[in-house]
Amino acid sequence: MRAFYALAALTAFATAAEAEATKYPLTLENCGVEVTFDKAPASTVSLGQAATEILYSLDLADKVAGTGVWFSDVLPRFAEVNAKVERLADNDPSFESIVAKRPDVVIAQYEWHVGPQGIVGTREQFRDLGINTYILPTDCVGKDNSKGSDGTRIEPFTTETLYETITELGQIFDDQDKAAALVADLRAREAAAKEKVAAMKIDDISAVFWFSSPELDLDPYVAGRKGAPGYIMSVLGVKNVVESDEEWPTVGWETIARANSTVIVAAEMTRRRFEADDIEKKKAFLASDPVASQMEAVKKNRVVTLTSDSMEPGIRVISGIEELANALASYGLAQ
Missing domain, CATH: 3.40.50.1980 (Nitrogenase molybdenum iron protein domain)
Incomplete structure (x- = not known):
């Protein structure tokens, strides 16, 4: 290396x-x-x-x-x-x-x-x-x-x-x-992250990226297939349970829960336009909501926190790849 x-x-x-x-x-x-x-x-x-x-x-x-x-x-x-x-x-x-x-x-x-x-x-x-x-x-x-x-x-x-x-x-x-x-430099970091994950031989892993919600009890803004989070997941061999091509579609928690992703990736930000911008409120919702709390990712504490900017197509998307790869490794999901 x-x-x-x-x-x-x-x-x-x-x-x-x-x-x-x-x-x-x-x-x-x-x-x-x-x-x-x-x-x-x-x-x-x-x-x-x-x-x-x-x-x-x-x-x-x-x-x-x-x-x-x-x-x-x-x-x-x-x-x-x-x-x-x-x-x-x-x-x-x-x-x-x-x-x-x-x-x-x-x-x-x-x-x-x-x-x-x-x-x-x-x-x-x-x-x-x-x-x-x-x-x-x-x-x-x-x-x-x-x-x-x-x-x-x-x-x-x-x-x-x-x-x-x-x-x-x-x-x-x-x-x-x-x-x-x-x-x-960014190309080198991305290549290194891909190399690291390839060595894990991860199989059958899925995720949902939760950016925010207009209200905690309303449908959340989650990542579609073709945006930056979709790229992060594709690099790491992770399936996106959200199939929309919109950048940040709203999807109901009942639909998300039925998909039962392996991990939930939640955005952390200092912006406070919406109540769910607060990562601590996101975590409290996941733990207490009767639907979301039943997801495998919540029960097994597989909620990954990434800065919101790691979910956007800027230089931090490389950090998003690196941090999610490290989280997957820490969960013992590698073959």
């Missing part, structure tokens, strides 16, 4: 060394819209924690003038730089608050924030003020966002879209070396 990481490090170095400087003007097709950058943006506002943490991972914190749409605490290694960046809102900032920061570009994690029906603002509204927009390809490649805020995956998410996103951000900000190195 040590040799594997050494090879990965050399690969990252070689990849970064081959990167070229961006040639402007740079034109990209982004979520169905052609965007052109005449030069590297001097400032940006990022909407969505995954977008913000990718920018921080590329050492672009000094270019971030403001952030919005947070689900949990920033990764510990970014706490210091994040403290210096103004948080415009925990959830959805106003159009006016973003414009007041005078960013060169708004980078959005979700198309429903900055898209045809953007609840924060449309791309046209920003363009009319001379502000460029970029939506992470992770939210539109192979996905139909025309119906509902969460959209429907036409094709399953894969980390290749994440790596494409990082690469394009490296091009936009003219720092392709760091983008290439970050992609190489």
Whole structure:
């Protein structure tokens, strides 16, 4: 394994060394819209924690003038730089608050924030003020966002879209070396996690990913087959008991209980938009609800806690793969 990481490090170095400087003007097709950058943006506002943490991972914190749409605490290694960046809102900032920061570009994690029906603002509204927009390809490649805020995956998410996103951000900000190195590092971690799980020879394991619920006694938001959690499960050879192609469909607990998954993966977040955002309330519900409490995963204490951002198509999805693999190993499920 040590040799594997050494090879990965050399690969990252070689990849970064081959990167070229961006040639402007740079034109990209982004979520169905052609965007052109005449030069590297001097400032940006990022909407969505995954977008913000990718920018921080590329050492672009000094270019971030403001952030919005947070689900949990920033990764510990970014706490210091994040403290210096103004948080415009925990959830959805106003159009006016973003414009007041005078960013060169708004980078959005979700198309429903900055898209045809953007609840924060449309791309046209920003363009009319001379502000460029970029939506992470992770939210539109192979996905139909025309119906509902969460959209429907036409094709399953894969980390290749994440790596494409990082690469394009490296091009936009003219720092392709760091983008290439970050992609190489994430690829190495993902490969190592796959290798670890393959050695377990796990068979006939199923899971449900519970993000949140509008009310604890209402149908929960759970992960569909084709989003980031679906990818995590496919990498680890785990069956998703939810068969919907929606990103986060609502499914009744009676239906979930009948599927009786081997494990339940529950999202932990600091956001408190819904009562079930609180992980402790999730756990209390599972233990006391007459239906959910009868599930094998609850009875055998196989409730895995992952940060909500590990269930989103950002850099933390790699941590989600690693942490779920470790949990499966701790339950003695390996052959």
